[in-house]
Amino acid sequence: MYNTTAFLYEATAAFEQPETTCEEIQAVFQQAGIQPPGQLGDLGSGTGLMSILFAQKGWQVYGVELSPAMMAIANHKKQALPVEIQARLHWEPGNIQSFALPEGMRLDAAICLCNTINHLTEWHQVEAFIQSVHQALRPGGLLVLDSDRLETFQGYFNHPPTVVWEDETRRVTRACAFEESTGRARHRAMVEQATPAGWQQLSEEDMALQYHPEVRLKEAFAAAGFQLENAAPFNPFPSLYRDLIPKVLWSFRRL
Ligand SMILES: C[S@@+](CC[C@H](N)C(=O)[O-])C[C@H]1O[C@@H](n2cnc3c(N)ncnc32)[C@H](O)[C@@H]1O
Known part of the structure; x- marks a missing residue:
């Protein structure tokens, strides 16, 4: 997964207008009273597309990513950024089902975007992911994630x-x-x-x-100690999806 096709991710599968998507998510954080500077986790950080945009907004970003090929692209892009942005970006190889943060780090916020949760194909993996995020976020911290709808x-x-x-x-x-x-x-x-x-x-x-049914996701987050802040229709691919809303954008607060 995302090995020999990593070079194509931003051309064929990433958000159509990443800057606009980043603004939308930043607005969700702001509405929840969470703003940079702070520590943001990018879970399944891929080619660093969203990590970089959030670092440019002032977040200190800690990404976790399974695919070495995707992370190599992220690190390659990092070299071309101003040093103060580079200093806000760190990606670590790892699995979002079982990641641990460096000693002393706690996340103020986290993102898990572009259907990364749908890559967790077994339900126990989703549950492990939810537990890991709960451990990583500070109390009151916010997770924003998108999931693909059945349609x-x-x-x-x-x-x-x-x-x-x-x-x-x-x-x-x-x-x-x-x-x-x-x-x-x-x-x-x-x-x-x-x-x-x-x-x-x-x-x-x-x-x-x-596909993870929305009711099931909602119940699993609630059972793990998250409060649902919002679940909104989300279409970050406006020219591809004209006839349906492809995703739900969730925000969950860690209690
Ligand atoms: C569709 S891409 C999204 C990348 C990024 N979140 C974005 O918004 O551009 C999904 C990413 O999640 C990564 N991924 C999938 N399962 C993972 C897991 N269990 N742990 C860490 N990363 C994972 C994939 O390698 C891939 O880079």
Whole structure:
């Protein structure tokens, strides 16, 4: 997952207007009385896309990320940033189901964005994630996360092989199959390279995403000691999703 296709994440899967999305989330924090400077956790920080935007807003960011390829891109981008922003960014390899913070650190806020929670395909992984965030946040701290709605899985994570990206040297084809009875969508991405003899396969990568019913998420956070602050329709892909709202944007306060 996100290994050989990491280079494509920002071109094909990341938020369409990341700056606008960052503003929206910053407004959620502000409404909850939480503002930078402070310690922000970016859980499943990927290529650092949102980490960097939040660091530019004054947050001290601590990211946790499973994919070395995604984190390598984040660290590469970091080199080009002003030193005062670089100093606010730290990404650590790790699993959001079981991460521990450095000695003495407590998060004032956390984000887990761009359907990262749907990458936790087993329910016990979601529960472990919720426990880990509860431990990491200070009392009163806020977690903002988005989750994909069932309609998104049915309509968009279910299609035959489709070229999703192409230049003169490489192209990527993705297929998705959604199984209604389990709520599981299986994605397969194939990367090919242009050769004089035509396209030649370089790699193939599988990824599973799981629909988590909203009621179930709400109950699990409540049971773990979070208060639901808000659950709002969320469409950070306005040109892709014109006919439905693909996500819920949640904010949970750690009690
Ligand atoms: C769709 S991307 C979102 C990246 C980032 N949150 C953003 O908003 O751009 C999901 C990311 O979560 C990471 N991820 C998935 N499961 C994870 C886990 N259990 N622990 C840490 N990272 C994970 C993936 O490697 C990937 O980088």
